[in-house]
Amino acid sequence: MSSIGHPRHQSGLALEEMPGPMLELREVTKTYGMGEVEVHALRGINLVVREGEYVAIMGQSGSGKSTLMHILGCLDVPSTGTYLLEGRDVSVLNEIELAEVRNRRIGFVFQQFHLLPRLSAWRNVELPLLYAGRRPRSARRERAMAALGAVGLADRVEHRPTELSGGQQQRVAIARALASNPAIVLADEPTGNLASDQADEILAIFEAMHNQGRTVVLITHEPDVGERAKRLVRIKDGLVVSDGPVRP
Amino acid sequence: MNWAETARSAFESLRERRARSGLTVLGLLIGIAAVILTVGLGEGAQARVSSAISSLGPNLLTITPGSTTTGLVRGGLGTAGDLTLADAQALSSRSDAPDIAHVAPVIQTGATLTSGSSNWSAPVMGTTPVFTTVRNRQVVVGTNLTAAELASQAHVAVLGSEVSQELFGFASPVGQVMDIDGVPFNVVGELNTAGASGASNEDNLVLIPISTALDLFSKPGPYAGSLSEIFVSATSSSTIGAAYEEANDLLLQLHSITIPSAADFTITPASTLLSTAATVSKALTTLLAGIAAIALLVGGIGVMNIMLVSVTERVKEIGLRKALGATPGLVLRQFLLEAAMLGVLGGVLGVLLGLVGAVVLPLLISQQIDVSLVAVVGSVVVAAGIGLVFGVYPAYRAARLSPIDALRSE
Ligand SMILES: Nc1ncnc2c1ncn2[C@@H]1O[C@H](COP(=O)(O)OP(=O)(O)OP(=O)(O)O)[C@@H](O)[C@H]1O
Numbered sequence: 001m002s003s004i005g006h007p008r009h010q011s012g013l014a015l016e017e018m019p020g021p022m023l024e025l026r027e028v029t030k031t032y033g034m035g036e037v038e039v040h041a042l043r044g045i046n047l048v049v050r051e052g053e054y055v056a057i058m059g060q061s062g063s064g065k066s067t068l069m070h071i072l073g074c075l076d077v078p079s080t081g082t083y084l085l086e087g088r089d090v091s092v093l094n095e096i097e098l099a100e101v102r103n104r105r106i107g108f109v110f111q112q113f114h115l116l117p118r119l120s121a122w123r124n125v126e127l128p129l130l131y132a133g134r135r136p137r138s139a140r141r142e143r144a145m146a147a148l149g150a151v152g153l154a155d156r157v158e159h160r161p162t163e164l165s166g167g168q169q170q171r172v173a174i175a176r177a178l179a180s181n182p183a184i185v186l187a188d189e190p191t192g193n194l195a196s197d198q199a200d201e202i203l204a205i206f207e208a209m210h211n212q213g214r215t216v217v218l219i220t221h222e223p224d225v226g227e228r229a230k231r232l233v234r235i236k237d238g239l240v241v242s243d244g245p246v247r248p
Numbered sequence: 249m250n251w252a253e254t255a256r257s258a259f260e261s262l263r264e265r266r267a268r269s270g271l272t273v274l275g276l277l278i279g280i281a282a283v284i285l286t287v288g289l290g291e292g293a294q295a296r297v298s299s300a301i302s303s304l305g306p307n308l309l310t311i312t313p314g315s316t317t318t319g320l321v322r323g324g325l326g327t328a329g330d331l332t333l334a335d336a337q338a339l340s341s342r343s344d345a346p347d348i349a350h351v352a353p354v355i356q357t358g359a360t361l362t363s364g365s366s367n368w369s370a371p372v373m374g375t376t377p378v379f380t381t382v383r384n385r386q387v388v389v390g391t392n393l394t395a396a397e398l399a400s401q402a403h404v405a406v407l408g409s410e411v412s413q414e415l416f417g418f419a420s421p422v423g424q425v426m427d428i429d430g431v432p433f434n435v436v437g438e439l440n441t442a443g444a445s446g447a448s449n450e451d452n453l454v455l456i457p458i459s460t461a462l463d464l465f466s467k468p469g470p471y472a473g474s475l476s477e478i479f480v481s482a483t484s485s486s487t488i489g490a491a492y493e494e495a496n497d498l499l500l501q502l503h504s505i506t507i508p509s510a511a512d513f514t515i516t517p518a519s520t521l522l523s524t525a526a527t528v529s530k531a532l533t534t535l536l537a538g539i540a541a542i543a544l545l546v547g548g549i550g551v552m553n554i555m556l557v558s559v560t561e562r563v564k565e566i567g568l569r570k571a572l573g574a575t576p577g578l579v580l581r582q583f584l585l586e587a588a589m590l591g592v593l594g595g596v597l598g599v600l601l602g603l604v605g606a607v608v609l610p611l612l613i614s615q616q617i618d619v620s621l622v623a624v625v626g627s628v629v630v631a632a633g634i635g636l637v638f639g640v641y642p643a644y645r646a647a648r649l650s651p652i653d654a655l656r657s658e
């Protein structure tokens with residue numbers, strides 16, 4: 001899984017302006033509940049995200065944003081349609097290859113954080129490194145510390161999630177997404193539960209990731225958050241209704 | 249993530265859930281210890297019964313006066329239920345009873361024994377020197393009765409170990425003098441300790457020459473000189489049947505009884521005692537093993553329950569680990585190690601408790617416990633198997649869900 005290695009931009013203007021497609025959805029649908037009540041969460045999404053892009057996805061509650069994000073993160077599979085990640089159809093990947101993609105290529109920040117409550121902050125951040133096979137333990141700890149430092153939590157590394165504020169938990173989740181240095185960062189409402197000054201700190205982190213050349217996709221329903229991205233995709237009832245650059 | 253890291257993760261996860269892990273281990277431990285002890289108790293009883301009976305003498309036939317089959321209609325002319333020295337003599341005949349090796353006639357009477365200020369009461373058996381051979385006993389201190397003492401009606405006695413201890417403490421009784429119902433006897437020997445067999449205590453007895461017993465203790469009357477029993481040993485275990493036939497024919501003939509079912513004596517081979525006892529104690533062992541299996545099952549259901557609940561509770565964790573890059577194999581490996589650690593801990597502690605119990609319990613309940621390897625291995629395998637299956641199977645199912653489906657479960 002190293003067809004695309006480095007998350008940074010290639011030098012050279014031509015490449016800078018037209019990098020290859022990183023994520024590509026073709027007519028993707030997702031239908032929940034195969035019984036009498038079917039929910040069509042996605043009804044034919046076409047979307048291309050290029051390397052290094054900073055995309056915000058907006059839409060009403062229930063419009064299908066999280067569903068879309070889970071498919072992009074290889075955490076769920078489309079009902080129909082094709083998802084190409086770095087040019088490869090993910091439907092042909094087996095469980096082990098999928099695990100490797102989730103581990104190495106994608107950092108995912110969940111809407112509900114999903115930290116393991118019994119592990120300290122740094123042990124949570126260590127998890128993807130463990131599955132990546134990074135050794136020895138001291139190297140993992142160092143890397144986790146660096147990631148926690150990058151989100152401003154250097155003094156909270158030994159605290160458990162229950163001993164942290166919502167914003168701090170969210171930052172631990174972001175540090176975990178960053179730990180394995182993924183090319184793609186997907187974040188589902190990373191500022192949803194936060195006060196605006198905390199939200200600003202988080203958005204600054206995402207901007208820094210974008211500036212490092214990573215591909216960043218985040219979901220938000222706050223217009224001012226959406227406006228800080230470079231491109232805005234609007235979703236309604238499982239369909240893309242608008243897609244274009246954010247005017248400064 | 250290698251095995252060591254997985255093991256660390258598994259261990260930490262168990263430590264975080266101390267109470268639950270402890271209960272699981274307790275369930276395994278009690279189940280295993282219960283199996284080891286109950287089966288051990290059964291095996292111990294079985295071993296004790298058969299060793300007690302075989303210590304009677306493996307080829308032993310016991311002839312007692314009186315019929316077992318027809319209590320009322322006794323064939324006979326006045327000597328009903330009577331065994332005599334003449335009978336014993338006839339049985340010793342090499343030509344008439346070639347399959348009988350030894351014959352030990354016994355006249356038994358309860359008596360009061362006195363030595364100095366010590367008193368004790370015990371059965372006193374007048375018999376011949378072959379008694380020890382027939383009954384598979386040894387004289388461990390001093391000497392056995394002798395033919396010369398028999399001929400001279402000597403006042404000599406060989407003591408069972410319990411009698412010796414009661415009268416003389418731990419000192420050797422040989423050379424001491426004691427009174428049997430007021431008549432002084434020299435103690436010449438002491439028998440080995442045999443333990444109790446069935447109802448009779450084989451260590452509480454006194455042997456004296458049968459001639460002396462006839463002289464001193466035989467009550468006058470129609471039964472004067474009649475024997476309490478005759479012990480006969482066959483030449484080998486394969487000739488017990490033949491020895492039985494010969495004794496039976498000879499005694500019927502001597503007692504002038506024509507209908508065998510009207511016999512005024514009863515011959516009991518030790519082997520029938522042995523096989524009856526073996527059947528009974530095997531049934532006991534089976535019963536106890538059944539109880540043990542139920543204990544194991546109940547413990548096992550407890551373990552299943554805890555395992556199922558704890559894995560179900562952690563489906564979300566499994567989803568998260570998968571989302572962060574764990575393969576299903578790695579998830580399974582962790583749950584496998586967790587279950588294995590609980591299984592090993594419960595197994596080791598259970599076996600330890602069982603072994604300690606097998607040493608300590610007999611001191612309290614005076615029952616022998618024979619630890620059986622089959623019970624140890626079987627119970628550990630069953631208990632650990634239950635832990636593994638119910639700790640790993642639900643985790644296997646959860647690891648096959650998509651990360652999102654697992655994360656969404658509550
Ligand atoms: N597991 C599920 N089973 C059935 N229906 C589901 C499931 N998950 C989501 N849905 C439905 O699919 C639709 C899209 O849900 P989704 O979570 O993607 O919305 P969202 O845009 O993320 O909303 P929000 O902004 O509130 O997070 C909703 O109607 C929701 O009820």
Ligand SMILES: [Mg+2]
Nearest residue numbers: 065066067111
């Ligand atoms: Mg959502």
